[in-house]
Amino acid sequence: MSPHLILQVVAKLLIPLIVIFGFYVQFHGEYGPGGGFQAGVIIAVAVILYALIFGIEAARRTVPPVVVRFGAALGVLIFAGVGVATLFMNGAGEPLNYLDYDALHPDQGHHTGQHYGIILIEIGVLTTVSSVMLAIFYAFAGRVPDIPDEEW
Amino acid sequence: MQFLADFLPAGIAMHAPALIVVIPLITAALAALMPNGRVAWIVALITAAAVALLSLNLLGQVMNEGVISYHMGGWAPPLGIEYRVDMLNVALLLLVGFVGLLCVFYALPSVADEIAENKQALFYSAFLVCFAGLLGVTITGDAFNVFVFLEISSISTYVLIAMGAGKDRRALTASYNYLILGTIGATFFVIGVGFLYMATGTLNMADMAAILEANGHNRVSQAAFAFIVVGLGLKAAMFPLHVWLPNAYAFAPNFVTAFLASTATKVAFYALIRFLFSVFHPDVSFVEMSFVWLFAVVGTIAMVVASLQAVFQTDARRLLAYSSVAQVGYMMLGLGMGTASGLSAGLLHLMNHALMKGALFMALGAFALNFGVRRIKDLAGMGKTMPASAMAFTIAGLSLVGVPLTVGFTSKWYLVTAALERGWWWAVAALMLSSLLALAYVARLLSAIWMDSPPTHHGELTQRRLAPWMVLVPMSILALANIYFFFHADPLVWLARSAAEAVMGGS
Amino acid sequence: MLEILAERFNYIPIIILMMIGLYVVIATGNLVKRLVGLSIFQTSVFLLYITIGKVFGGAPPILEDYKADDGYGHGGEGEAYGAAEAGHAAETAAGHGADQAAPAADAAHQAAEVLYSNPLPHVLILTAIVVGVATLAVGLALVVRIREAYGTIEDDALNTADYSLESGSAE
Numbered sequence: 001m002s003p004h005l006i007l008q009v010v011a012k013l014l015i016p017l018i019v020i021f022g023f024y025v026q027f028h029g030e031y032g033p034g035g036g037f038q039a040g041v042i043i044a045v046a047v048i049l050y051a052l053i054f055g056i057e058a059a060r061r062t063v064p065p066v067v068v069r070f071g072a073a074l075g076v077l078i079f080a081g082v083g084v085a086t087l088f089m090n091g092a093g094e095p096l097n098y099l100d101y102d103a104l105h106p107d108q109g110h111h112t113g114q115h116y117g118i119i120l121i122e123i124g125v126l127t128t129v130s131s132v133m134l135a136i137f138y139a140f141a142g143r144v145p146d147i148p149d150e151e152w
Numbered sequence: 153m154q155f156l157a158d159f160l161p162a163g164i165a166m167h168a169p170a171l172i173v174v175i176p177l178i179t180a181a182l183a184a185l186m187p188n189g190r191v192a193w194i195v196a197l198i199t200a201a202a203v204a205l206l207s208l209n210l211l212g213q214v215m216n217e218g219v220i221s222y223h224m225g226g227w228a229p230p231l232g233i234e235y236r237v238d239m240l241n242v243a244l245l246l247l248v249g250f251v252g253l254l255c256v257f258y259a260l261p262s263v264a265d266e267i268a269e270n271k272q273a274l275f276y277s278a279f280l281v282c283f284a285g286l287l288g289v290t291i292t293g294d295a296f297n298v299f300v301f302l303e304i305s306s307i308s309t310y311v312l313i314a315m316g317a318g319k320d321r322r323a324l325t326a327s328y329n330y331l332i333l334g335t336i337g338a339t340f341f342v343i344g345v346g347f348l349y350m351a352t353g354t355l356n357m358a359d360m361a362a363i364l365e366a367n368g369h370n371r372v373s374q375a376a377f378a379f380i381v382v383g384l385g386l387k388a389a390m391f392p393l394h395v396w397l398p399n400a401y402a403f404a405p406n407f408v409t410a411f412l413a414s415t416a417t418k419v420a421f422y423a424l425i426r427f428l429f430s431v432f433h434p435d436v437s438f439v440e441m442s443f444v445w446l447f448a449v450v451g452t453i454a455m456v457v458a459s460l461q462a463v464f465q466t467d468a469r470r471l472l473a474y475s476s477v478a479q480v481g482y483m484m485l486g487l488g489m490g491t492a493s494g495l496s497a498g499l500l501h502l503m504n505h506a507l508m509k510g511a512l513f514m515a516l517g518a519f520a521l522n523f524g525v526r527r528i529k530d531l532a533g534m535g536k537t538m539p540a541s542a543m544a545f546t547i548a549g550l551s552l553v554g555v556p557l558t559v560g561f562t563s564k565w566y567l568v569t570a571a572l573e574r575g576w577w578w579a580v581a582a583l584m585l586s587s588l589l590a591l592a593y594v595a596r597l598l599s600a601i602w603m604d605s606p607p608t609h610h611g612e613l614t615q616r617r618l619a620p621w622m623v624l625v626p627m628s629i630l631a632l633a634n635i636y637f638f639f640h641a642d643p644l645v646w647l648a649r650s651a652a653e654a655v656m657g658g659s
Numbered sequence: 660m661l662e663i664l665a666e667r668f669n670y671i672p673i674i675i676l677m678m679i680g681l682y683v684v685i686a687t688g689n690l691v692k693r694l695v696g697l698s699i700f701q702t703s704v705f706l707l708y709i710t711i712g713k714v715f716g717g718a719p720p721i722l723e724d725y726k727a728d729d730g731y732g733h734g735g736e737g738e739a740y741g742a743a744e745a746g747h748a749a750e751t752a753a754g755h756g757a758d759q760a761a762p763a764a765d766a767a768h769q770a771a772e773v774l775y776s777n778p779l780p781h782v783l784i785l786t787a788i789v790v791g792v793a794t795l796a797v798g799l800a801l802v803v804r805i806r807e808a809y810g811t812i813e814d815d816a817l818n819t820a821d822y823s824l825e826s827g828s829a830e
Contacts, residue, residue, distance in 0.1 A: 033721070037789070069184065069185075070185060072181075072184070073182070073184045073185050073277075074181075076177065076178070076180070076181035077178060077181050077182070080174055080177055080178045080181070081178075083170070083174060084174065084178070087163075087167055087170075100225050100226035101225070136796045139800060140799065140800075140803065143803055296783050296786075299790075300786055300790065303790045303793075303794070307790075307794060307797055310797050310798075310801070311797060314801055314804065317804065317808065321808040321809065322821055324801055324804050324805045324808055325805060325817055325821070327801055328690060328798065328801045328802070328805060331794065331797065331798050331801065332684060332693060332694075332697060332798075335697055335701070335794050335798075336681075336697070336700070338790075339700060339701055339704055342704055342787060343704055343707065346704070346707055346708050346711065346780075349711070349780075350711050355779075355783075
């Protein structure tokens, strides 16, 4: 029987809640306080908590470092890609500039394009921030061996 | 020169100011995903070529239409972020673009030798981030944006320098010290920008200049000036703030040293010029005083003292690094004259210095690649074992001294002329003294290369070993440029002069 | 004198923190402690920016009735986007502001009347914090590598180790 039983049970309860809260902050960010930075950190925290309780190896199996590296690059690509997309989608006929969200939707009166733009950008930010936070954690935590169970 | 503005399709040319920063950022993410270093290198090469083309195109646009103002996200300045391109920016963009292209071309054999195979893709990714940051500092017209891009380039630079640890663990401490000092510099800069924001309520540089001119200066803007000068001075390795530079250049991978020596400090120096001339006006009394009593005086001291320090180095790259500090002194002197001719001479020296140092560090990299040498006494006999690289090194070295028939002579000539215009005889004397010291340290290198005999190996002289052609080509281009631009000095002189006029005349 | 200090009281803790941070960076020989000092120094600058964004009597810069008008109104759109971004830095303040939401018909009209704090410094500092985190991460990674390479993170010991490496040369 594992000496961390209570911790493990509590963590299993908490981790889904943390992730849900992270997504709440994420999708709230377009018209209220919140956004990709905070959400990214919160979601990364869920994985870090998992790594603390179940060990770094288990976390590495769940979210492999390759995925982390891919995610960090993918987020940047989403962010920059939205900007590049606006260059090619000349919304109301007139040429628009880099990251001009108005290009994303023809409805100028209600600024729907701006909503779309912010949501897309925030998804990119979320991906990169959570990946980079995990990458930093893996880089540091992977350097020292786990505390053996006998020392608890 | 119409073709310069027209060779790209209008849709791309219109967005060139944004694309020149965005393309390296996107490809940096792509390079990180590449399976091995070779593919990542191809991505980096394509990026650098695209950036060089875009910078040429921007030159054509600026020549035809004057200052370009690009509104990020369609938000008009002063509220939105503006990318603003005038002759001064374009000169720096061309420099970073083309030197960057040559350096990337040079990178493949050098990086393959120095960086572990599984880290090469990420290495190129970090390089591209640094590249994007430098271009961003150059092109943006927003004061806080300068800070962000400055830190983007700096943080990736720390990583790039630390990658030299595979060869010499001192790269780690060098990178750490640069990180501490670089961050203090960036934080000083951001304090200065904060004070400027307090004084003007805007972050757009052109808008700041207009408000400062209308409202006059007060204690807050003076404090901002001091913080910005110290902060950017740290990044540009201005003389008393240069302690991070020698070790960083000496222990970084060769490709990184060649790239940084010819671009990074130059871009920080550009940012300084931009703030001194475009945001603060050189006619304002405290700015004018800082020119004479700070930049000219400290620049003169740097020219002499750093050259003296260079003479006594044992490590070849560290010697050249101290020489770089001295060359920044020349630029400071040119800037400190506060006249259009002085500033253009300083800018000319900035560009010429990039040509010389690029070639010198590339040649040292070639020596290190073939024989693994870095100390001056180990360069013995390189003239016989690696004649082509040694020739390139010699040409660039003579250019560093300022021997006629090289660009070094051209820019020192213009500096002397500008100093005489102001009647600064002491500056001319210091220039001569510093050139003599440069002769001394370059002679140490050249005598080891040409006079000493190659080391013997089991009783036989070391065999001649040619550097890979990918190393030779960019190195020769830079070395020959040192001669070419002496005979055809007009393009560079014109570029430097119109850049100086762009900031002196306007704003 | 006292009056001058009282008027500028927000700068006093900032200056104290700034000096503590710089002093730690200079005085300590431990590489990790030096990074701690650097972080304190940077944090003082964040505070500087945030305090200059405060407008006396100003409400949190969040548009209260974003649902009253589907399109954010027309005059108030600038504030709305400022609000979305400022929200990053002012989360707690925002919850407070939402509680007080008054039923007003025209959000844009209201926006013109309410005095808001300046959200821009917060946005800037959000960026600066990210830069600071990145710097700290790179710095700590370097310290880890330095410890692996040298077995110490004390400046003096590092200098000695490098000096013994070079003792053969004339330097």
